Amino acid sequence: MPVSPPPAGIGPLAPPPPAPRRRRRLLPVAVLATVLLLVLAGVAGVLRPGPVAGWLGDDATGPAAAAQAPEPDPSPVLAGPDANAPQPTSAGVRAAVEPLLGAAALGSRVNISVADLTTGQSIYARGGDDGTVPASVTKLATGVTVLEARGPGYRIPTRAVAGANPGEVVLVGGGDPTLAVNGNGFYPGAARLDTLAKQVKQALGGTAPTKVVVDSSLFPGPVHGPGWDDDIPTGGYGASITALMTDGARSDPEAARKTFDDTHGAAERVPQPDLTAGRSFARLLGLGGDVQVTRGTAPPAGGAAASGAPAPGTELGKVESLPMIRLVDIMISDSDNVIAEALARQVALARNQPASFVGGAAAMDEVIGELGLPAGEISLSDGSGLSRNNRISPSLLTDLIALAGKGDHPELGAIFGGLPVGAWSGTLGDRYRVDATEAGAGVVRAKTGTLTGVHAIAGLVTTAEGRLLTFAVLTDRAPAGDSDVSRQALDRIAGALAGCGCR
Template identity: 75%
Template sequence: MLATVLVVVLAAVGLAVVRPGPVAGWLGGETAATSASAQPPEPDPAAVLAGPDANAPIPSADGVRAALDPLVRAAALGDRVNVSVADVTTGNALYGAGQDAPTVPASVTKLATAVTVLAARGPAYRIPTRAVAGATPGEVVIVGGGDPTLAVDKNGFYPGAARLDDLAAQVRKALGGTAPTKVTVDSSLFSGPVYEPGWDADIPTGGFGAAITALMTDGARRDPEEARRNSEATNHAAERVPQPDLMAGRQFARLLGLSGDADVKRGKAPAASGASAAAGAPTPGTELGKVESLPMVRLVDIMISDSDNVIAETLARQVALARNKPASFAGGAAATDAVIGELGLPADEISLADGSGLSRTNRISPSLLTDLITLAGNGSHPELAAIFGGLPVGGWSGTLDERYQAAVTKAGAGVVRAKTGTLTGVNAIAGLVTTADGRLLTFAVLTDQAPPDTLDATRQALDRITSALAGCGCR
């Protein structure tokens, strides 16, 4: 029987029309209202994965094969197309073609990151950014906790994010009569390289990736206000700063009244000693203030709906921290693998180098993706159902906004809800679809040898596969 939690989630999906997704209102609803007022309301779509019919007939494996076999062989998909289709209620496989084969997943990797961080941290977890007293009077150490959405002030890129100006106000109050003299940045929580070696050469400069540091503001965007103005465009690339932690430290120093050219350097926060201090001066290591990120459920929602690579990489590191592994690319990948195993899924069918899917060395099997989605929807782990809120809807939102428009794919509009992935030669889609009979299925279609210069044709070939599932009973 399909879990009540999935019915509730999908029903919410059918009603919500404000991005970044319906789960934005689950925790911290006041910021969801702020986001809604900043843009005109979107029109109601056609039925979007309304609560599934528990009595709907299950497609037969033969019926699904008859519908998909001709479509899977489309030339636009290339020489390697791996597919998995399963029934969400029962978990039974309905179709497989290379379903257990390790395949380059591109941004579909974010589904694994989402499931594992929700399992490891929980939906309500918030990432802290702290300020502590430094070793010398007036020194303030800002300690990054890995919140990629941290804003400088109310003009930040992510609505409702924690803010440095709030942290600065706490620090000034805690210091009392002691004037701030310098700011030190402690971004040591994250280790290893700031760029994954398997990323394409243009990712650090192309605007879709950034240096991954434990302290940053606005996802390392150089101009968050301009990026926000352009956020409705299909291309979400934005110029990123090369040293996000030092940039955040300089911004914080200005908020504390120090010169904008203050000599901000990296260092380590002193441990709290508990020793007595001079009158009016806090002892080194004393916490002077703390702000916290949006709840994890909302960070996951934004990561999936906007395919935000920087959020994905920081969330992978949260999985690492929760499992006592280094908060690095390698540590995040190892921790993701470990949590997959803890959830009872085949960890040997996933091999990651990052949490965003930008690396071409990532491998995930389609069947593991459908297993992840089924697990999130079968009620055994209700905290995982948050992954559904941010999934783009066919013909309506996110990366699927302009897809499912052609006559051959119209059946998928409004009833396919999925995460997409794209790298040169790699195209993937994984998510949920409701059949014409009302049965909820999960699917993953991954192709990593697509012909060059056929992106539109390849995407339409993928959409035809999922639309075929939407338009048939497949019995």
Template identity: 75%
Template sequence: MPAVLATVLVLVLAAVGVVVVRPGPVAQWLGEDPAGDRAAAGTPEAAPAAVLAAADPNAPLPTPAGVRAEIDSLVRAAALGDRVNVSVTDVATGESLYGRGADDGTVPASVTKLVTGVTVLAARGPGHRIPTRAVAGATPGEVVLVGGGDPTLAVDRNGFYPGAARLDDLAAQVKQALGGTSPTKVVVDSSLYAGPVHEPGWDEDIPTHGYGASITALMTDGARSDVPQAKKDHDNGDHAAERAAQPDLAAGRAFARLLGVPTDSVKRGKAPAAGADATAGAPGSELGVVRSLPMVRLVDIMISDSDNIIAEALARQVALARDQPASFVGAAKAMDEVAGELGLPADELSLADGSGLSRTNRISPSLLTDLIALAGNGTRPELAAIFGGLPVAAWSGTLADRYAGAAAKAGAGVVRAKTGTLTGVHAIAGLVTTADGRLLSFAVLTDRAPADGQESARVALDRIAATLAACGCR
């Protein structure tokens, strides 16, 4: 997995115009020795083959007049409603090429995840791993399972997310640490998170229909309660799933079964503080720890699958990194702070959650194109990890079944973008390479579209990006 990921990220960086001589930093993010065994063996690693054509840094720059002539009529399509806000920017120069309500806050839906991804990569770094710990409780044999906010934590090797940290590994560590003392009870400490478990701006059906869940600091498999069925549904393109009503207690009961202790006694509590000279097994002493996939992989999964639960967990990681409460409110404040630190127009950002499920979120198209350009222009290479999971038109993710029709076919394979959809809300933001090889960032957001015209709105959005791909726009 790490070697494959390093190669993928190198390809992604190349595709957005970032020159990478070797994947040493990537290996460090993944906890590897950059030199590794390859250096010792004296065998150089072959250069990866290109998957998508790289942008041409010497390609002619489109003109604002040229872009306007190509797309101005398209953004006025009736299928997009009466409020369509658009921004198109050249990645290399940062020059704005087209704007229509570009600085106006608009409901972004899942396009919000681009902001979540960039801010958590900036705040935590690509190699950060989220810990889940077990510590000794107040009485002999009592084990406290302490949630650190890893939404991908699995019970065992059959978990939903490949390569995730596992409770059975943690249970084995606990048994070894306790030695002759048998576990007798499990207490769940999910106190890292604060505030409500559902964002007040979510539609009423979001928690019950499986696209959202109770956001707790401890959960397994993104709070899914039926992992085998969720895997089958996911293979068929359905990302909704049955979710546990109390994910932290469900995880605690799974851990209790692994330790061979009664599940009906699992309850919430707080881990005792460890003394400075605490011996192994003393109250508060660590009995074991497992760590999540690195942040670069979590961001990749969040964007490629539009995983709302991972998004909310990563938003809280931004909050924790900025000493804010790990809540919806704290995460929103922290992401706004980090966006400002990155030089983005934070006054055009107003968030209530990290997933985009909330209708009270507002993001301007120009902030999105600035964010994408920043991640792709090479000045902050760690941010380029957002591109690894970005769906490719007519090939992957939420764009796999789009850009097939004649009107949008020019975008197939050259548009990479995050989509967002709520009833009456349609958004797309990403990258497109023009016919001349120039790399552009674009964002189109509409939040007053006809409620019954979802497919028509998607076709209209795709036609805009495909037109940019087909033109020199000069």
């Protein structure tokens, strides 16, 4: 019997495996099979050559590739989502979820949208078009807009250029939040300053480095977002957003990597990330002692050169970030706020807006409209969801997810790879493990969001009859008490969709 193909856009865009930093919990065999159903449905789509190879910088047209015999198509090991499974009815979904929407732990306003992923048809909504504080669910909009604006293969550069005086080096930030100092950085595979320093030394020739200037002027405006709670810059989940930083502004990336699971990703951040990065770079260039690093701007190229020294503005070296498809994956799977803010600014740069909180929000709104989505149902102040000023409607979120899954915009499918899986990974790793929610284990794949009094979840769920739905549930007037109780109340809703045919 032939295997039913997955909905277009989901399978072929499964990204590379996640970084090995975070532990994955063991699942029962039956649940593991369901997780693999979602992830492995598109195995054939990621075999090289293909679009993913291009996005990751692979060259499938070189001599080595030409000499290799083509690999045979893989044999399917699990069926993909069944596009012929019966679609739930509005009455069936209403009966399954409405009794759960009145839970006291969710507060006085719970807005929800449920749609069919294959057709994009809305099945059920309550307050579906109402703007609601989305918290970190905002990152779905950030991921979609940056993939559309920059493309999955785009890499963020960090450059070094010759300064105005002989031996002066200007470190120019391009907005890569994952840049590492050396091989002990927080993000596996990140671009490194020690690599850049080697390039600079070679380019300088006999001229000794004498000074480092940091140019972080690409990101103008405030470094902290409007609507952020007072403790966010120092609480371990946010940071000062500058165009030049290393390791997401973490003060001790090695320790942060080792304690990631225990701290849920929180880590001490440095107050001036650009100057901290500049000091590290100066040490790598051999400028020891109490290194004095200043801010400035790179001189334009074409100036007169001193004897034996590169002309001011001459590029001395460049390193590039992981491709955008990987940055989006990390942002979503780890709910990395600093990466999210950097990517929102990449949307701004791609749309000729200032790379600031205001410019990023305006550019994301512009791209949402370009994609044919209702831009009137989103109003943003940042790209991470830390701002309480953000508003997104549940129906916009389900429309966005359905658009990414249809295949008309294959570059958008990268958002699915980083989505946490119920009882398995990411922010859902400890959820869907109690009787009232366990139907969602392995079959709920979603982005979560939490602020005090705000709880949200949006993503995919497979019904008991095999139909793939997209859903979003947002509440921004929840009691400020036990957040775990509120999250369980949300999980019961997604669990109810997973546990029924809803017809």
